[in-house]
Amino acid sequence: MVKLLCICEEVSLEEVQRVIRDEGIRDIETLKRRLRLGMGPCGGRYCINTILRMYPQLFGDTAREKSDNELRVPPSRPPLKPVPLYVFKER
């Protein structure tokens, strides 16, 4: 069974573990741009939280290297929820 970590962009837990291991990714910002995790309609409100909860388990020892004690959570960019473009159209 595939465990989806990011439902919007269909990113599996297995893929996340693979790129962390094979590509030496050690922060959420890079992980996000690598797999588009958190870049879909939910804006990361589900998957980024899951990643944060699983942080030690996912990043393990690499996370503790140097001064990696801050988690570097990606900023949430506006809008809070998807808004259709017609809302902004001037009449």
Added chain:
Amino acid sequence: MGSVEVAIIGGGSTGLMTAYYLAKEGVKSIHVFEEKYLGFGSTGRCAGGVRASFASDVHIKLMRESISRWLSLREEISGLEFVQDGYLWLLTTEELVEFHKKLSAYQNSLGIPTRILDRDEIRNLVPIELNDVLSALHDPMAGKASPLKFLWSVRKKLRELGVAIHEYTSVTDIRVSSGRARSIVVDNVKEIRVGEYVVIAAGVWSKDLLERLGVKVPLKKDPHHLLVTEKYARFLKPLVIHKETGSYVVQHETGNLLIGTEFPVPEEDTTLRYGYLKKAATIMSRYFPQILGTNLLRVWVGYYEVTPDHHPIVGAIPHTENIVTATGFSGHGYMMAPIVGEELKNIILEGRPRIPETKELRLERFEEGKLLKESAVFG
């Protein structure tokens, strides 16, 4: 890491491409230093357009070479995406049409196959409501390259080639004695000796580092907005520009639409403006009403690092032997990164660039008052 041979400051497209071409030549001990994550500065915020249809000799010749590198990179680097779907400039006034006829003839003379399309030809190319469009300039040689795919694919390739990438590592000083960079200081505390070269490719932040070396650079931080929509079925192949307002839309292979528009704000002001969203949605939906139903996902601001003549600065720092820079791309750094990276490699390994036009990008031109000319800067 007590010493390195080549220290590249800046983990954006320019720094990464420089590392790539050096590593391909077998150079060892290449270290890339990035203050945040790769692409944080400008690369990860740009729309990913690539074109040689400029209005200056220097830009056209360098971009012609850069496009040929983009085509090779696509083969050399797994995951890197470059789609040659062209650019389409919508022209809505008689003046613009006249100017672009001349521009196209000029571009043709330099080997860029642009052409003026009439309304029927435009309709055959894109699903558009023409409204006031009189004609368009089409550049079939141009294309789009997803910046995010570029970043991860090049990162992966560099690691395979043995390049060290130091993320979240800020270079705070370059120590120079007798005209030679001897070391760099990272995170204010750690000194690292540099054996061969220092490359400053830190986008708008290059200015601070150069000023520490006593070098004045006329760089301005010019904030530009960009928005992205959800993924939709692909309907738009070329990047389309509404020339009159400097607005553009591009749909990448993922299906997301990126829409930008000229929306002047004060220098260094990165506040998000509602007015930008209004302008972008209003203008582009006039021609592509389909986009009105699409959902806005995110909006952000990124910097153009602008020089007085809208041309970059590429080459050696005056009065130093082993420091080079590439900055001031005025909104074109990403598309130029492959050729600029290769030329910095040539300067480092051979002492000079291979393309004559690169020499014109030297920093000294501003002091000497020999500015280059360009009239096609937009968005």
